[in-house]
Amino acid sequence: MVNGQEKILAPLSGTIKSLEDVPDPTFSQKMMGDGLAIDPTDGKVIAPLDGEIVQIFPTKHAVGILSDEGTEVLIHIGLDTVNLDGEGFEAHVKQGDKVKAGDPLVTFDVEFVRKKAAGVITPVIITNGEQVGFLEKTNEAIAVAGDTVLLTTEKQSESESVKQKKSGASATSEAPYSREANDIVHALGGEENINVATHCVTRLRFALDDEDKVNKESLENMDIVKGSFSANGQFQVVIGQGTVDKVYAAMVDETNIGEASKEDVKAATGKKKNPLQRGIKVLADIFIPILPAIVTAGLLMGINNILVNPVFSEQSIIDMYPQWAGVANMIIIIANTAFTFLPALIGWSAVKRFGGNELLGVVIGLIMVHPDLLNAWSYGDAVKSDDIPTWNLFGLEVEKIGYQGQVLPVLFASWVLAKIEIFMKKRVMDSLQLLIVAPVALLITGFLTFIIIGPITFAIGNWITDGLVAIFDQFALLGGLVYGALYAPMVITGMHHTFLAVDLQLIGSTGSTFLWPILALSNIAQGAAAFAMMLVARGEKLKGLAGTSGLSAWLGITEPAMFGVNLQYKYPFVAAIIGSSIAGAFITMQHVTAASIGIGGVPGFLSIENGMVSFFIGMGIVIVIPFIITFIIAKRKLSQ
Numbered sequence: 044m045v046n047g048q049e050k051i052l053a054p055l056s057g058t059i060k061s062l063e064d065v066p067d068p069t070f071s072q073k074m075m076g077d078g079l080a081i082d083p084t085d086g087k088v089i090a091p092l093d094g095e096i097v098q099i100f101p102t103k104h105a106v107g108i109l110s111d112e113g114t115e116v117l118i119h120i121g122l123d124t125v126n127l128d129g130e131g132f133e134a135h136v137k138q139g140d141k142v143k144a145g146d147p148l149v150t151f152d153v154e155f156v157r158k159k160a161a162g163v164i165t166p167v168i169i170t171n172g173e174q175v176g177f178l179e180k181t182n183e184a185i186a187v188a189g190d191t192v193l194l195t196t197e198k199q200s201e202s203e204s205v206k207q208k209k210s211g212a213s214a215t216s217e218a219p220y221s222r223e224a225n226d227i228v229h230a231l232g233g234e235e236n237i238n239v240a241t242h243c244v245t246r247l248r249f250a251l252d253d254e255d256k257v258n259k260e261s262l263e264n265m266d267i268v269k270g271s272f273s274a275n276g277q278f279q280v281v282i283g284q285g286t287v288d289k290v291y292a293a294m295v296d297e298t299n300i301g302e303a304s305k306e307d308v309k310a311a312t313g314k315k316k317n318p319l320q321r322g323i324k325v326l327a328d329i330f331i332p333i334l335p336a337i338v339t340a341g342l343l344m345g346i347n348n349i350l351v352n353p354v355f356s357e358q359s360i361i362d363m364y365p366q367w368a369g370v371a372n373m374i375i376i377i378a379n380t381a382f383t384f385l386p387a388l389i390g391w392s393a394v395k396r397f398g399g400n401e402l403l404g405v406v407i408g409l410i411m412v413h414p415d416l417l418n419a420w421s422y423g424d425a426v427k428s429d430d431i432p433t434w435n436l437f438g439l440e441v442e443k444i445g446y447q448g449q450v451l452p453v454l455f456a457s458w459v460l461a462k463i464e465i466f467m468k469k470r471v472m473d474s475l476q477l478l479i480v481a482p483v484a485l486l487i488t489g490f491l492t493f494i495i496i497g498p499i500t501f502a503i504g505n506w507i508t509d510g511l512v513a514i515f516d517q518f519a520l521l522g523g524l525v526y527g528a529l530y531a532p533m534v535i536t537g538m539h540h541t542f543l544a545v546d547l548q549l550i551g552s553t554g555s556t557f558l559w560p561i562l563a564l565s566n567i568a569q570g571a572a573a574f575a576m577m578l579v580a581r582g583e584k585l586k587g588l589a590g591t592s593g594l595s596a597w598l599g600i601t602e603p604a605m606f607g608v609n610l611q612y613k614y615p616f617v618a619a620i621i622g623s624s625i626a627g628a629f630i631t632m633q634h635v636t637a638a639s640i641g642i643g644g645v646p647g648f649l650s651i652e653n654g655m656v657s658f659f660i661g662m663g664i665v666i667v668i669p670f671i672i673t674f675i676i677a678k679r680k681l682s683q
């Protein structure tokens with residue numbers, strides 16, 4: 044301790060990450076407190092400072108230390124590691140032990156945890172941040188256990204700390220958390236909505252019957268609740284170490300909710316997903332992280348589209364004002380990079396999702412669009428002119444083609460890469476991993492990709508898109524009606540993100556998508572219904588919610604409008620579906636297509652490459668129909 048400052052050493056060796064990079068909202072949103080995380084290279088956890096072990100969870104995956112100077116540090120080894128029930132962990136300390144910086148705390152099997160848990164990244168958090176006046180985080184990228192100063196804290200002045208303690212102390216002075224436990228149960232929709240409940244070191248974990256019954260606002264307004272979210276079918280309420288077990292005990296005492304194990308909760312939540320749902324979830328997990336890059340690219344491509352194509356008159360803007368040509372060209376380079384190198388983005392996200400090294404995912408994606416390969420977009424012409432470059436591998440002719448804009452080839456290649464990497468990591472000794480695992484995994488995956496995975500999945504991707512195009516050509520009215528009607532319900536289930544892959548595949552194979560314009564109109568329809576509710580609503584709360592969520596829907600995000608307003612009253616949701624179904628049929632029959640995925644709302648017109656006028660008519664339909672139907676019904680119902 045120097046000048047009131049306390050140094051917290053790295054408890055593990057590895058790569059230092061910011062908490063925002065930890066894929067668990069409890070940590071990334073700092074619900075438990077501020078700090079840093081370490082992606083460990085080995086499984087030796089040591090004490091980061093002198094102090095007392097105030098908590099070591101029975102499953103040995105989390106250790107809380109109270110330093111001699113009063114700083115509380117939580118080391119949470121891996122993510123969702125509570126589910127491992129101690130397997131792979133060995134504790135060297137117990138609650139109440141005094142430790143010195145550098146003393147061994149826990150040893151764990153990194154590879155086992157990496158494979159079995161949601162992640163091995165280890166947050167190191169100051170959990171009594173309210174008593175810390177100053178927190179400095181290291182700028183180092185690599186942590187050496189016991190050597191790197193990870194965090195530096197400085198205690199608050201005495202008077203500040205007294206103030207803080209006074210303002211947050213009500214729960215601890217009362218009978219042990221019974222009121223809080225009851226309030227939480229109530230906010231979760233009552234006992235009847237709770238199937239199973241358990242807790243880990245930081246949070247209560249529930250398998251709920253219906254998560255829509257949760258009153259998130261009142262839950263998160265409770266002083267004791269630091270945040271809540273739903274993940275992997277579990278509803279989780281973050282309370283904090285040292286308190287969560289007491290709240291849980293009170294809940295079990297006060298209610299008919301029996302004690303349950305993590306397995307019970309896992310089983311109760313796991314039951315809910317069938318293979319199709321799991322597949323959808325995997326695709327959503329892969330595509331949601333890359334969505335911002337794709338939408339940005341789509342928006343910029345849309346601006347270029349308006350500049351270079353004769354959209355509003357016979358001549359394009361560039362034809363009329365040629366001095367803008369350079370600007371338009373520069374925009375298109377910036378814009379289409381995300382699409383040209385799409386396999387690299389998907390490779391990054393997919394390999395990460397499948398448990399491998401995401402950087403290798405980027406590399407496998409880039410290999411698939413290497414400039415020396417025949418560009419996928421020139422493949423059709425090369426087939427016609429019988430001019431496809433090949434490699435000769437001991438007599439085996441392999442087409443030397445790239446996979447620009449393709450989705451399926453890189454998805455499968457990423458899966459294979461991650462599996463090979465995980466397989467090898469378990470078998471190659473730590474000191475040789477860098478030398479052997481990545482090069483071998485990449486080489487094998489690269490060869491498999493060019494020889495088998497690429498050609499087969501490229502063909503499958505083309506069959507899927509040809510099939511979809513044929514169906515929509517043949518049954519345009521029905522196709523548009525059905526997709527227009529089903530898109531919003533799919534958003535409710537989260538299944539809609541699967542269609543992002545389909546849109547990207549359509550663009551990669553045919554140069555455009557006829558599905559995305561329907562998506563944009565469906566979103567606008569939900570917004571229009573919410574706006575009608577805003578006009579008719581009497582209460583300020585509903586008016587405000589309907590207005591802001593309507594705007595959000597018009598800018599491409601519909602959940603606030605749907606969950607906050609339209610689904611609550613049902614008829615606005617149905618009115619929106621009617622509008623988007625009719626508009627979907629209309630624009631499909633008019634062959635409206637988009638060249639890219641843009642902002643799926645009013646600015647969506649920027650991305651339309653064919654049938655701009657019809658798209659605007661469609662926009663008129665999804666504004667007028669849902670608005671009028673909702674307005675009329677709401678007038679009647681809300682004035683009763």
Ligand SMILES: OC[C@H]1O[C@H](O[C@H]2O[C@H](CO)[C@@H](O)[C@H](O)[C@H]2O)[C@H](O)[C@@H](O)[C@@H]1O
Pocket residue numbers: 334338534539542543562566598599600601602640641642643644
């Ligand atoms: O698929 C491309 C579109 O993705 C986003 O919109 C979709 O996801 C949103 C979040 O779940 C949802 O609110 C919206 O209804 C869906 O269409 C993105 O916001 C769109 O701009 C993008 O075109």
